[in-house]
Amino acid sequence: MKNHSKSLLLVLLMILAVVAFTACGGVSDPEAEPTAEPAPTEAPAVEEAATEEVAVAEEEAVVEEAAAEEAAVEEAVAETAEMEAEAVPAEEVAAPEMAMADALNLNIAAGNNQRTITYQQATPLELPDGTVISQGALKPTWQYIQEQLGIQLNDVTIQDQSAGEMMDVSAATSFDNAAIYGGNSIAEDFMSYGAQGYFVRLNDHLEHMPNFAAYLAASPNIAKAITAYDGGIYFVPYVAEIGNYARVFDGRETWVTALLDSDEALEAETHTLTPSYEGFWDRNATNVVDLQNEAAGGTLTRDVARDTLLAYIAETYPELENPSDLYLGETAVYDMDELVALWRVIELSPNTLSKVTTGDVIDGAEITPFFVRQTSYREDVLRLLNYFGGQRVHGSDSYAARFYLDANGELQYSYAEDSFLAGVDLLKDLYEEGLIHSEFADTSMTDNVRNSLYAADDSDGQQQFGFMTYDWIASTTASNPDVVGMLPPLTTVGDSDEFIHWTENTRVIKPDGWGISTAASEEEINAALYLLDYFFSDAGHIVQNYSPPYGLLEGETYLAPDGIEYPKFNEWMVDASCELKSCDMSGFLRDFIGSQIPIGYQKEIGFELQTTINHGEEAWALWIGAPVKSTSYESEDPLFRLVPPVFSLTEQDTAKLGQLAVGEEQVDQIFLYITGAETAVDSVEALKALYVNAGIDDYVDVYRNAYARMTE
Amino acid sequence: MKNYLLKTQSLLVYALIAVCIALFVLYLGFMTQYYSLFYDGTMETFDYYKLLQVFNKEAFSLSLIFIALGLVLLMFGLHKYRPGLFGLIAVFIATVYMSLNSITILQVLPKYKNAYLALDFSSMEDYVPSTFVFDAGLVLQSIMIVLSVLFAIVAVMTFVQRLKEGKPLVRKLI
The missing domain is CATH 3.40.190 (D-Maltodextrin-Binding Protein; domain 2)
Structure with a gap:
């Protein structure tokens, strides 16, 4: 019996040891050391992000981080200024000395298959040199860029998918099916997903984007408008012809x-x-x-x-x-x-x-x-x-x-x-x-x-x-x-x-653009940086705003009424736009040539001025001569000042908005009310009530706080 | 003496299960008090909320295991019978697991409570800070430790008592 008890005790002790071991560390200690930040190429899971936040619970750390975030926006702008000094002249688009991928997958959605980078016209387009662009091929501008940069560009876009839908779907797979994502009205997504680690923080790579860095340095308002709450710039925006009437x-x-x-x-x-x-x-x-x-x-x-x-x-x-x-x-x-x-x-x-x-x-x-x-x-x-x-x-x-x-x-x-x-x-x-x-x-x-x-x-x-x-x-x-x-x-x-x-309507920084997924390989990221920067070089600027060289008159420029010279379209471009797109050059460029797709670039008014016909130039002159007062980013009177194209929302903001119902439903009701539809509410008071019930006060507070962060 | 020990053992089983259920309910509604930190507070309170949410998730998972262990005790009939060898092993597994995890929670809960009290609530209109769930957690986890230790001792005593009576080491299935 005595031996029996000893054995029994031994067994119990062993079990006790095993259980004790497994029982350890059951709950998180708020004072634990911070976990290491994930590598940029690893898309963090929500729980990982939460765990990282755990580490900053100590009061001092929180204060320090808040201060760091406040400073970050200014740093982002300042960084671009520093880059200006180091920036390579814009004309230089030679491949930088860094390991680059040979090919890039691009997911650029516009909700319209005519507006992607793939040629989707039933009628083939014959270029001046006899090259025929057929349905399914990259549009001419993108083929030209491909050749210039030596990077194969693969369009992996679901052609009719809207950009918002594309971002939602891609987020589900941590943006792993392309190196570059782009489209219209997705700047808020870039900022939000970027701050969560899904998009490359471009401020950290400006040495590889000398032209973009120089552009930001020269345009602090734009740099500020695209900087997320954590100080990161996660996308390159499409900036319209600011300073011109829309x-x-x-x-x-x-x-x-x-x-x-x-x-x-x-x-x-x-x-x-x-x-x-x-x-x-x-x-x-x-x-x-x-x-x-x-x-x-x-x-x-x-x-x-x-x-x-x-x-x-x-x-x-x-x-x-x-x-x-x-x-x-x-x-x-x-x-x-x-x-x-x-x-x-x-x-x-x-x-x-x-x-x-x-x-x-x-x-x-x-x-x-x-x-x-x-x-x-x-x-x-x-x-x-x-x-x-x-x-x-x-x-x-x-x-x-x-x-x-x-x-x-x-x-x-x-x-x-x-x-x-x-x-x-x-x-x-x-x-x-x-x-x-x-x-x-x-x-x-x-x-x-x-x-x-x-x-x-x-x-x-x-x-x-x-x-x-x-x-x-x-x-x-x-x-x-x-x-x-x-x-x-x-x-x-x-x-x-x-x-x-x-x-009130004028040309602005658009909520459109493109960014680089952190799920891409280092070589792909390098190649993507090179591509994004190309559009801010002189050559890329012209290609994206006008066309590849074969669409322009060599050695000739268009002198605009304001005295500025712009690249001039040749006869082939003008004729083709009239034959295929009723002389709508903008539509021709986007749908056939592939220029002016809403990705990150600075748009120029030159193409529009030189293709304006009938009473168009008089219209310009009339508005400029009046002059018609408009809004701008620089206006001293806030009532005439443009708001940023998008507000950088924190996770907390997004969570708050998720509890509210302010959205398109109320807008639809406004139009139903105007048109007297049977399903419309019966008064503007009822329209107001829809907004109040949807939580408009809290909604406004979220955006006011976000705006305050952006303008601090 | 035999009846007295068994009755005590039975009471302790029920008391442990009651505490397990109480902890389950506590951790189930643990965050309710703090939603305002998430939606109405500052970034600091938001960060704290997410921190607390991680703790709550882990503590809630533990409370589920506690309940499962309590059910195991019932399955072994420890509310009615003196334990055999396997029953005693179950008692040790349950009590060690419950008490060690309770000790861990008792170590971290005050830290969460202090971090909570250090928050600046001035930006939150009509918000009344409350540490009730922290205090309730501290009390319940303490009770769980005491009950677990007592239960383990009484179970050993009833087990030895049973062996002294010449009963087999292994009692049928339990």
Whole structure:
């Protein structure tokens, strides 16, 4: 028995030892030493990231890290300044002395297979040297770059995938199927995933990107705008032609002159409308909309609307030589109410205007006073609110940029503001009167409305005609020789009583671009850095903005009205763009040549200026000459200052936003409300309630904090 | 004496299981008190929240194992019978595991509590700091250690008592 007990005790002790060993280290000690940071090429798992955070729990460490992060943004900018001194001259694009991969996989999504780097046209393109580009091959620009850099470029993009979707899907596999990811409206993803370690921190590699480093050093605003909260720059942005106007108001010149300056062109009209809109401004002795409404007696006819408008112009603007001068050219001084009065006359004149346009009165002709190019541009209708007292709509050139800076420099979410929603009620009135295109908000309709309302006047059976839009100068004026640029309606902005011509929409740093996955090999990362930098070299800049050399005139330049010389397209390019893309050079470059794809580069206005036709140059001159006040990154008045293209959100911010429901649902409801859909809410108060219930206050707080971090 | 020891053993089994369940519930709702640190606080409180979340995840996993060990004790019938050899081994495994892990938790919980109290809550409107779950954890883990030790001693005594009565070393399946 005694031996038995001894054996038993031994067994128990052994078991005890084993259990004790396995029981050790059951929970984490908050004061444990920090774990080593993962290698850049290892995409960290969420738990790993959490574990790293554990290590900084000690108060001092937290304080130190916070201070480091604050300094990091400044460092990022400063680093670029240091790089300027070391930067290799931009012309040098010779391969750097570092191990580089022979091939790179690129995943560049645009949600449109025409806009990827792969040629997707059914019609092959024959280049000047006889090379034929067929469907499925890399577009010419990318083949040229491939040859220049000696790196094979493989397009692994799912051709129709949107960039946002591409990022979501790629994140699930830690961005391991390509070395470079790019596309439109994904800057926030780059910053967020970059800070988590999925994208290469470019500030650490600027010695391999001398041209980009020099660019950032010369553009501190851009460097700041693309720096994430941790001080890292994780993508190279697409920067539009900053300092130039973007969209402008365009309208048919002869429609205004034919209706207002004489009776000669007038045809009998039977069309009527029931006034809903009641006028906004009281800057003159009388309000023309009030006058029209009173004269209408419930039903407005063309003659009543026109006579009232002409009488009003004669009384209010006796100095004008012609009534149309109120709207056209540099004499334009109309406000939104006066524009609505004109739209009414236009809406009520289908017979007259169809004859003015085609030479014959067209039975059943439909006139649309205001339209946007396509339903995905429906927010351009909301931009009209700029002219109802200067209400801000978008803080940057993106429909998703719904934050703007108020006069105090505080970030505001425009779409949920009471003043904005009150303006929505006014747009609803305009829509009810038929002054805005009936299908402008129907996103199931994907047609290019500008084509049918501007560019199809001579088509057989054409019955639809549009008067005015808010769009880009070159392509819009090219679509119809009668279309001219119009100054924007006069409005006050902010607390000022001064009426000015202004536009909130301008060219900006876009939330588009590309970055390098940390899952790529070191050789691939080196090659990718080389490729990204190439677009900031002189050669890469020209190729991406214009075309490979065979599309340009050698030794000749285009002298722009502003005195700047730009590379000049040769005849082959101009002819090909007209043959294959209706003289839309921008579309031709993107869809056929492969230049101007929204990846990281500085866009230049030269291509647009030299391909502007019809009244396009006059439109430029009109806006520049006025001048139309616009927004900028440098404006001292916050109300005219652009917000960054994207806000760098921390994990905490993202988590907070995940608890909120502010998004496209409320935007959809705004458009449903304007168009009077059955599924719409019944008042702007209900629209406001949607935002409040979705957590708009917390949503705004998150972005205000993010903006504060970026501007500290 | 025999009945008294067995009754004590039985009570200790139930008490241990009750504490295991209490710990399970505690760690299940451990973070509820601190969601505000995540959503409403500063980066510092956010970092602390993530730190605490890791601890909570580990402590919750342990509480599940505690419950499983408690069920093992029930399976061996230790709430009704004196242990045989295998029952005693189960007792040792359970009590050693519970007490050693409880000691670990008792060592780190005060650190988490102190780190929590060192946070700056001034930016969080209407937030009332509370250390209840830390204190509850400290109390329950302490009780678990005491109960485990007592249970192991009593189990040994009942095991020896049983052997002295000439009962076989191995008691059927237990």
